Structures are given as structure tokens and as C-alpha cells.
Amino acid sequence: MSKPEENAEEQTVEEVVENATEETTEETAEVVVDVYKKTIFSLVLHTKYYVRPLKRRIAPERLYRLTRKWVDLMWPLHTLIRKIPKIGHSINWRLLVADYSTWGVNGQLLKEWAYLDTFDMLGPRYDSPQTLSTVKIWFQEAGLDDVEVIYGYNGIEGRGKKPACVA
Structure with a gap:
């Protein structure tokens, strides 16, 4: 898998998925994310x-x-x-x-x-709480199949599959 880019927060969802799947030789690549849920608590009260x-x-x-x-x-x-x-x-x-x-x-x-x-x-450089609908949009924009986006133990979990680029 590709290393995270320094400017990862400036990349589009499609670019992140492409970078993550370009080096695999498997027929299908799975993309999994785990993000904190965006709430008033996370935006205002979390110091x-x-x-x-x-x-x-x-x-x-x-x-x-x-x-x-x-x-x-x-x-x-x-x-x-x-x-x-x-x-x-x-x-x-x-x-x-x-x-x-x-x-x-x-x-x-x-x-x-x-x-x-x-x-x-x-310590985290990248930690940006998101809503369930935003994470669903990420997966939709990335063209992923078999998408599942749910509330998980620590926030929002998303999974999806994309055919890999075979060299």
C-alpha cells in the first residue's frame, strides 16, 4: 500500500483510493476507514x-x-x-x-x-470528525462497491471494494 502523502488532507477521495489501490496485484482492493463521529461534543467541548x-x-x-x-x-x-x-x-x-x-x-x-x-x-496530525452522510459520500464518489458505512465502537466505520489497477 502506498505511504500516506504529506498533503493527504488536500487530496480528493478518488485520489486517496487510487493511491491506496494502485500497487496491489489483487483483483479487488478493500478500502476501510474508521473516523470519529462529528457532534457538537467533538466540535465544541473536546479541548x-x-x-x-x-x-x-x-x-x-x-x-x-x-x-x-x-x-x-x-x-x-x-x-x-x-x-x-x-x-x-x-x-x-x-x-x-x-x-x-x-x-x-x-x-x-x-x-x-x-x-x-x-x-x-x-499527537495525530490528521483527525477530522465526520458525519455518517459525509463518509457515505466519500465511498460513493470513490466508486466503491459493496459499501457498508455504519456507526462503530469509536465513531464511524466504512468499508468498500474497488477493482485494482493491474499492471
């Missing part, structure tokens, strides 16, 4: 989208170090906030500290998960 533009020029290694420092700084407050019934862990997420305390994770493992998932929250 990661406000912070990401500020970190675009930061190398991943440096961002990880900064993330660890942030989690360490916020950890005492995080520990207090997570005790607030029903909303504590949500507040922590808004403060950019991943909180899995409701999953039964605690102690040092909870902090390690906070390091990793907070970094994962801030």
Missing part, C-alpha cells in the same frame, strides 16, 4: 481540538516529553477531580488528562495509561 494547532510544529518525541510533564503536573488535581461522581473523569479529559479510572484501572498503571492516551489524543 484537544483547540490545543492541536498549537503543537503542529512540535516533534513527536518532544510532544511526548511535554505530555508526560503535563500529566505529572496535573496528576494531583486529576486525582481529586476523578472523585466527583458521574462527571469527574469527563472533566479530566477536558483538562487534557486521559482518565480510565472508571474502567477499574488505578495506581501507576492509570498514570501510564494517562501518559500514553493523552499523547495519543494530542
Whole structure:
């Protein structure tokens, strides 16, 4: 499969599918996407989208170090906030500290998960929540067959098949 292009967000759906299928020798190529669902929550309340533009020029290694420092700084407050019934862990997420305390994770493992998932929250270069109808349009415009676009565990999942370009 082709490597993602630096300007991938400027490519059309057709170009992305063409790039993804051009090197295969199979009769049919399958295209699968998993994107976050676009909601008022994702657009307005998820603070990661406000912070990401500020970190675009930061190398991943440096961002990880900064993330660890942030989690360490916020950890005492995080520990207090997570005790607030029903909303504590949500507040922590808004403060950019991943909180899995409701999953039964605690102690040092909870902090390690906070390091990793907070970094994962801030690190992606491309993360653009979409609606179900937009993802369906992508697959339609790309000329894919056997299309399935559904709400999945973590957002929207789409699958479709396209005959490959055989050299």
C-alpha cells in the first residue's frame, strides 16, 4: 500500500483510493476507514481540538516529553477531580488528562495509561470528525462497491471494494 502523502488532507477521495489501490496485484482492493463521529461534543467541548494547532510544529518525541510533564503536573488535581461522581473523569479529559479510572484501572498503571492516551489524543496530525452522510459520500464518489458505512465502537466505520489497477 502506498505511504500516506504529506498533503493527504488536500487530496480528493478518488485520489486517496487510487493511491491506496494502485500497487496491489489483487483483483479487488478493500478500502476501510474508521473516523470519529462529528457532534457538537467533538466540535465544541473536546479541548484537544483547540490545543492541536498549537503543537503542529512540535516533534513527536518532544510532544511526548511535554505530555508526560503535563500529566505529572496535573496528576494531583486529576486525582481529586476523578472523585466527583458521574462527571469527574469527563472533566479530566477536558483538562487534557486521559482518565480510565472508571474502567477499574488505578495506581501507576492509570498514570501510564494517562501518559500514553493523552499523547495519543494530542499527537495525530490528521483527525477530522465526520458525519455518517459525509463518509457515505466519500465511498460513493470513490466508486466503491459493496459499501457498508455504519456507526462503530469509536465513531464511524466504512468499508468498500474497488477493482485494482493491474499492471
